[in-house]
Amino acid sequence: MFKLPKEVADLINDPESIKIVATVDEEGNPHCAVKDFCTVLEDGNIAFGEEFEGSQTNVNLVRSIWFDKNVELTVRGKDGTTFQIKGKPCKYVYIGELFKRFYLAAREKWGPDSELAGVWVITPQEVKNETYEVRKKEEDEKHPFFRHLDRASVRKTKSVFLGGKDEN
Numbered sequence: 001m002f003k004l005p006k007e008v009a010d011l012i013n014d015p016e017s018i019k020i021v022a023t024v025d026e027e028g029n030p031h032c033a034v035k036d037f038c039t040v041l042e043d044g045n046i047a048f049g050e051e052f053e054g055s056q057t058n059v060n061l062v063r064s065i066w067f068d069k070n071v072e073l074t075v076r077g078k079d080g081t082t083f084q085i086k087g088k089p090c091k092y093v094y095i096g097e098l099f100k101r102f103y104l105a106a107r108e109k110w111g112p113d114s115e116l117a118g119v120w121v122i123t124p125q126e127v128k129n130e131t132y133e134v135r136k137k138e139e140d141e142k143h144p145f146f147r148h149l150d151r152a153s154v155r156k157t158k159s160v161f162l163g164g165k166d167e168n
Contacts, residue, residue, distance in 0.1 A: 001044060002125050008083050009040040011075050021048065022072040023060030033057045037105050038073070041098075045090065046073060046122045049102040053117040061120055065089040071122060074130070082130040087122040094118035 004012075011017050019038040023031050033056075037049040050058050064071050071089060076082040093099050099119050106114045129135070 003044055004124050008127055011077050012040050016078055018076045020074045031056045037102050047119050049119050050117050051115045061089050084128045084130050085124050086126040087124040090123045091121045092118050
């Protein structure tokens with residue numbers, strides 16, 4: 001079985017990191033959803049809570065487990081470190097200790113009227129570091145002559161995205 005690197009597991013287990021699950025519907029249309037409760041289990045699988053039985057994520061995950069399709073989890077830390085984890089759903093838990101743990105966390109966050117349909121367990125199969133600096137270095141090494149034309153023509157600018165600070 002594929003083992004998640006410690007850095008990736010720590011990021012998934014960090015409650016401050018952002019976790020996004022991506023699935024596809026029967027026509028191949030992508031669907032992404034932020035997941036507040038996500039953890040790496042002792043066996044190395046990834047578990048996350050699914051709040052609503054009829055959600056598009058849940059419907060797509062059921063299809064993925066039936067037809068052996070991949071899903072993807074993207075996790076991003078506060079410092080911008082980002083990983084993409086591809087895997088396959090292996091089970092759906094709606095009773096027992098794992099469900100109880102996620103259910104109590106949901107109630108703590110959203111109150112006593114919160115919903116939790118179940119907990120999906122994903123077996124990771126592949127990890128890719130999607131952090132900007134890592135990807136830029138990989139792309140520069142792989143395609144040294146691929147440059148956007150703006151990189152050659154723009155010398156110094158003020159970016160509205162950086163609050164008017166110099167980009168260069």
